[in-house]
Structures are given as structure tokens and as C-alpha cells.
Amino acid sequence: MSLARRAWAIRRHALLMGEVQGQGYIGQALGVADVLAVSYFHAMRYRANDPEWEGRDRFYLSIGHYAIALYAALIEAGILPEDEIATYGMDDSRLPMSGMAAYTPGMEITGGSLGHGLGIAVGAALGLKRKANPAFVYNLLSDGELGEGSTWEAVMSATQWKLDNLIAIVDFNNQQADGPSRAALAQGAEAPKWEAFGWFAQEVDGNDLAALVTAFDAAKSHPNPAPRVIICNTKMCQGISFLETREQTHFIRVEADEWSKALAEHEGKKPR
Amino acid sequence: MTIPHHSRRKSKYEPRTAAHGTDAVRTSAMIASLDAEGRETIAAPFGHALVDLAKTRTDIVGLSADLSKYTDLHIFAQAYPDRFYQMGMAEGLLMSAAAGLAREGFTPFATTYAVFAARRAYDFIAMAIAEENLPVKIVCALPGLTTGYGPSHQATEDMAIMRAMPNMVVIDPCDAVEVAQATHAIAAYNGPAYMRLLRGQVANVLGAYNYTFELGRAKLLREGGDVLIISSGIMTMRALDAAKVLEKDGIGVAVLHSPTIKPLDQETILAEARQNGRLVVVAENHSVTGGLGDAVAKTLMTHDVFVSLRQIGLPDEFLDAGALPTLHDQYGITVERIADQLRRWLDQ
Numbered sequence: 001m002s003l004a005r006r007a008w009a010i011r012r013h014a015l016l017m018g019e020v021q022g023q024g025y026i027g028q029a030l031g032v033a034d035v036l037a038v039s040y041f042h043a044m045r046y047r048a049n050d051p052e053w054e055g056r057d058r059f060y061l062s063i064g065h066y067a068i069a070l071y072a073a074l075i076e077a078g079i080l081p082e083d084e085i086a087t088y089g090m091d092d093s094r095l096p097m098s099g100m101a102a103y104t105p106g107m108e109i110t111g112g113s114l115g116h117g118l119g120i121a122v123g124a125a126l127g128l129k130r131k132a133n134p135a136f137v138y139n140l141l142s143d144g145e146l147g148e149g150s151t152w153e154a155v156m157s158a159t160q161w162k163l164d165n166l167i168a169i170v171d172f173n174n175q176q177a178d179g180p181s182r183a184a185l186a187q188g189a190e191a192p193k194w195e196a197f198g199w200f201a202q203e204v205d206g207n208d209l210a211a212l213v214t215a216f217d218a219a220k221s222h223p224n225p226a227p228r229v230i231i232c233n234t235k236m237c238q239g240i241s242f243l244e245t246r247e248q249t250h251f252i253r254v255e256a257d258e259w260s261k262a263l264a265e266h267e268g269k270k271p272r
Numbered sequence: 273m274t275i276p277h278h279s280r281r282k283s284k285y286e287p288r289t290a291a292h293g294t295d296a297v298r299t300s301a302m303i304a305s306l307d308a309e310g311r312e313t314i315a316a317p318f319g320h321a322l323v324d325l326a327k328t329r330t331d332i333v334g335l336s337a338d339l340s341k342y343t344d345l346h347i348f349a350q351a352y353p354d355r356f357y358q359m360g361m362a363e364g365l366l367m368s369a370a371a372g373l374a375r376e377g378f379t380p381f382a383t384t385y386a387v388f389a390a391r392r393a394y395d396f397i398a399m400a401i402a403e404e405n406l407p408v409k410i411v412c413a414l415p416g417l418t419t420g421y422g423p424s425h426q427a428t429e430d431m432a433i434m435r436a437m438p439n440m441v442v443i444d445p446c447d448a449v450e451v452a453q454a455t456h457a458i459a460a461y462n463g464p465a466y467m468r469l470l471r472g473q474v475a476n477v478l479g480a481y482n483y484t485f486e487l488g489r490a491k492l493l494r495e496g497g498d499v500l501i502i503s504s505g506i507m508t509m510r511a512l513d514a515a516k517v518l519e520k521d522g523i524g525v526a527v528l529h530s531p532t533i534k535p536l537d538q539e540t541i542l543a544e545a546r547q548n549g550r551l552v553v554v555a556e557n558h559s560v561t562g563g564l565g566d567a568v569a570k571t572l573m574t575h576d577v578f579v580s581l582r583q584i585g586l587p588d589e590f591l592d593a594g595a596l597p598t599l600h601d602q603y604g605i606t607v608e609r610i611a612d613q614l615r616r617w618l619d620q
Binding site (some may be wrong): 100101102108109110113114115116118119121122123124125126127129130132133149150153154156157160161210 | 333357358360362364365367368369370371372373374375376377378395397399400403404543
């Protein structure tokens with residue numbers, strides 16, 4: 001199955017979950033779907049029937065509110081059953097609105113308090129090296145998290161420990177809770193900052209599957225003993241035209257009757 | 273109700289120069305070990321205990337945020353350099369990385385000062401470690417009033433903070449014997465733990481009491497018919513000494529040592545407090561807000577044990593800087609001040 005088809009399916013799962021709860025973080029899910037498609041269907045090693053397989057690549061989601069996006073990817077990857085979509089955000093569901101490790105197979109860490117994921121990833125990458133386990137640790141973080149000092153503590157440490165098994169993925173959609181990230185702390189060109197700290201940094205169009213594949217391949221195969229970052233410039237609500245043009249906010253407003261409209265438009269875009 | 277007037281702290285001292293003389297100069301140095309008060313001491317009990325443990329426990333790793341030498345973790349680092357991680361002056365990272373190592377099957381001992389763990393790194397401990405019940409052992413020096421450096425280094429509220437965190441075990445050891453035993457005990461416990469650390473040359477107090485630390489257990493070190501002191505940490509050492517002073521006056525003071533602040537040994541505390549006629553006093557090297565005193569009070573009240581209860585501890589204030597003997601006297605936690613206080617309460 002093509003990556004385009006995988007990304008399409010991830011968006012569809014996310015839209016269906018969004019409809020269950022009227023979930024405004026659908027904007028982020030649609031935006032990051034291509035990144036997740038390349039992560040789960042090109043870059044990462046895992047076993048769908050054994051989410052805690054010791055040889056798996058670890059995927060740490062810092063941004064708890066992106067859970068809707070990761071659940072969609074985990075469903076598409078066969079780690080979660082598709083029929084749990086209807087339980088999203090419900091009492092006793094394994095799919096709570098904010099991602100937590102104790103609830104969901106494949107959800108490696110408890111995110112939500114931002115600026116934690118990269119530091120935990122540093123520890124896990126150190127642990128994998130201790131065990132001579134060749135797996136990678138991926139950490140998906142947001143542009144808003146670049147404002148957290150703890151993120152930069154981890155950035156420095158990853159370089160100090162030469163964590164070439166750590167791949168940070170920054171979803172740069174320039175949208176945090178109060179407005180554009182660029183109007184807050186995410187100022188200036190992003191990649192040079194990471195390079196200055198000793199990382200192998202790439203910046204790509206995060207909605208261009210071919211560019212993402214190239215970037216993930218380069219991140220995995222880069223020869224230098226340095227941590228790697230892929231800064232993915234994504235578009236909130238990517239793929240649903242009437243949402244793309246809606247005022248871009250952290251938590252987009254979707255009326256109850258618009259979910260079916262979005263799903264209908266999406267159905268028409270199904271790749272072969 | 274009276275609302276206290278709040279003003280900025282400002283110096284209450286006149287300028288002091290060498291002309292005042294140097295005969296009474298006492299150090300507020302942070303590096304100095306707590307005054308052992310003439311006792312035998314044991315060097316770096318935590319560091320040596322961890323080295324012993326690590327011989328068989330290959331899962332144990334050590335991390336520090338630029339304070340390994342000041343938390344006795346350098347002993348471990350020297351013995352096992354490849355199992356020691358210097359995380360730099362970054363306490364959030366220290367805790368997050370410890371969580372990551374724990375996720376990969378290791379048992380990390382993370383050290384810093386108690387103020388930095390409890391205050392600065394709280395969210396990282398809460399979400400990365402405690403919420404996931406990971407076996408990270410947080411071992412922190414300078415508990416309560418064990419430095420004269422002032423509020424930046426005096427962890428007077430760390431037990432209150434850590435007690436409130438779900439899943440966290442909180443330990444306040446008394447001496448070198450207990451630091452070593454508790455290090456083994458928290459390593460054997462499969463969950464997060466916070467231990468207050470006495471470092472450097474640490475007094476041997478409990479060696480004379482045939483004592484063995486058990487996680488979650490309070491133990492009676494001394495019998496006495498007039499007062500029951502329930503204490504933790506270095507205040508047990510002070511309580512034992514105050515009991516000896518009062519013994520000469522014919523006052524019987526029992527000392528129940530409760531080093532595990534959470535989970536509290538309610539059963540033993542209730543059994544001792546139910547013995548009629550004794551004044552119950554909680555003594556702790558911690559603010560009177562939120563520590564062992566509050567924990568004991570709640571335990572007694574919610575089990576319908578109504579006794580006269582008093583607290584010896586640090587005030588709910590940012591404390592002064594100065595030499596430790598001066599400060600311990602000022603805040604009423606020396607042996608003499610404790611004995612005097614007990615006499616006054618008994619006379620009332």
C-alpha cells in the first residue's frame with residue numbers, strides 16, 4: 001500500500017475520531033498525518049501484534065493533545081483495532097483525549113505536559129545504548145515545545161552523549177494555543193539552532209511524502225555520531241479544503257454537521 | 273483572624289566587620305557535614321551502599337545534575353564510571369532522562385539537592401516518573417536545615433511537596449546506618465522513591481539501638497512514660513539525646529522513629545499514641561506545614577485518637593542564613609531547646 005494511501009487512511013481514522021468528540025485537535029492530526037505515515041510505514045521497525053517488542057523503534061509523543069493523530073496511525077499500523085474509534089474520549093476507553101502510556105498500546109510515554117518528551121527520549125536512547133540495542137528513539141514534538149527550557153536541556157544533552165539513535169521530529173505548524181509560534185518563542189530559522197547545538201538538522205515540507213522519506217532515510221543513515229532532527233513544516237488541517245482555509249487556530253472549530261462534509265471530501269481524495 | 277503583614281525580606285543586621293572580632297566566627301559552609309556532635313561518623317554511606325548494591329544489581333545506574341561530589345554519588349561514579357551519567361546543571365532533564373532509562377529496564381539513582389528536585393523538577397518527577405510508577409530513586413542532599421546558605425539551598429518543604437505526589441515513597445533517614453540500609457531498601461522496592469540524603473561524614477546514631485530500617489515501618493527506639501516523640505531524620509538523633517537529658521530529671525521520653533514519611537506506618541503510630549497519658553510530640557527537620565507533623569495529626573484525628581499533640585519543626589518561613597549551630601538554636605531544634613520545650617509543655 002502506498003504511503004499516500006496510508007496518510008489518507010490516518011486522516012480518515014482521525015476524522016472519524018474527531019467526529020465522536022467534536023475534537024478540535026483534528027487540525028494538528030490532519031497536518032501531521034504525512035509525518036506519521038512515513039514514520040510508521042517507512043522508517044520504523046515494530047511488530048503490530050507485540051507493541052512492547054524489545055527490538056522496536058520507540059516513538060515518544062510529547063504532545064499529548066496529538067493523541068488523536070497517533071491513535072489514527074496506531075490503528076492504521078494494526079497496533080490498535082479500528083473498531084475502538086467509536087470509543088475515542090469515552091469513559092473507560094483505551095483512547096483518552098490526551099495520550100497516556102498506561103492507557104494505550106503503542107503510546108510509549110505520557111505526554112501533555114510539554115517539554116518532557118525529548119528528555120525522556122535522551123534517557124531511553126542512553127538505555128538502548130547500554131543494552132547495545134540498535135533501535136531508534138523518535139520523539140515527535142511541537143513548535144510550541146521549543147519554548148520550554150527543558151527541551152533545550154535535552155538538546156544539549158543528546159549532543160553530549162552523541163545520541164545517534166535519537167531522532168527528533170518537530171511538527172512546525174506555527175500554531176500554538178495563543179497564536180502563531182513564530183510570534184512567541186519560536187523565532188528565527190529553526191534548523192541552524194539545532195545545528196549550533198551539534199545536531200544533524202534537516203528542514204522539510206512536512207506534507208510532502210517524498211521529501212519526508214528522503215529526510216527520514218538521511219536521519220537514519222547519517223554517519224556522524226550526533227542526534228538528528230527533522231523539522232517538518234506542516235499545514236494545519238491539510239487535506240480538507242474548507243478547514244484549511246478556516247482561521248488557523250490551535251483548537252479549530254468544527255460544527256457538528258461539518259464532520260460528514262469533511263469525510264465526504266476526504267473520501268473523494270482516496271489514493272489508489 | 274489576623275492577616276500577617278507581608279513585606280520584602282530585608283536585612284535586619286548592622287554591617288559587621290573584622291573589627292567585631294573573629295573569635296566567634298562559625299562557618300555557614302555548605303560542604304561541612306552536619307555537626308556529628310562528638311559521635312562516630314561513617315563516610316559517604318550512600319555512595320558506598322550504592323557501590324555494594326551495584327555489584328549484583330547490574331540494572332543500577334547513577335545520574336546527577338552537577339552535584340555528584342556533593343551527594344556522595346562520586347563514589348559510585350569512580351567505581352562504575354560507565355554506569356554514571358553526568359546530566360549537567362539541568363534538573364528537568366535529570367528526572368526525564370532517569371525516567372527514560374527506567375523505561376528501558378534500568379534502576380536509576382538520580383541525585384541533586386532537595387530544593388532543586390522538589391521545587392524545580394516537580395513536574396518532571398510527577399509526570400515522567402511518578403505517574404508511570406517507574407523505579408527511579410531520587411536521592412537529595414541538604415534536607416531541611418542542614419545548610420546555612422539560606423532559602424535557595426534549605427529544603428524546608430520538600431517532604432510536603434513529595435508527600436503530595438501520588439505513588440511517591442518518601443524517606444527521611446536519621447543517620448549513616450539508616451542511609452545505607454534505606455539505599456538497599458529503595459533499590460529493592462519496584463517504584464519511585466524520594467530519599468533525603470545525609471552526605472559526607474555522617475553520624476552513626478542507630479548503631480547503638482539494634483535498629484534495622486524497613487520500608488514503611490516506624491520503630492520504637494526508646495520507651496518512656498511521659499512523652500512520646502514521633503520523629504524522622506536527624507530529629508530522631510536530637511530526640512534521643514533530649515530524652516537522655518530529661519531522663520536525669522525523671523521525665524520519661526519514648527522515641528518512635530518514623531523514617532518513612534509516606535507510606536506512613538499508621539498502625540505503629542496509632543498503637544503508641546493510644547497509650548494513655550503521654551504528651552505526643554512530632555519532631556522533624558522540616559517545615560511544620562505539610563510534613564510528618566501533619567501526617568501524624570491526620571492519622572490520629574481520622575482514627576479518633578485524641579491526644580495532646582505538639583510539633584517541633586521549622587517555622588513556615590524562609591529561614592535565615594548563618595552557621596548551623598546558631599540556626600538550629602534559633603529555630604529550636606537543638607537538644608537543649610527541645611528538652612526545654614518539652615519541659616515547658618509538661619509544666620502547662
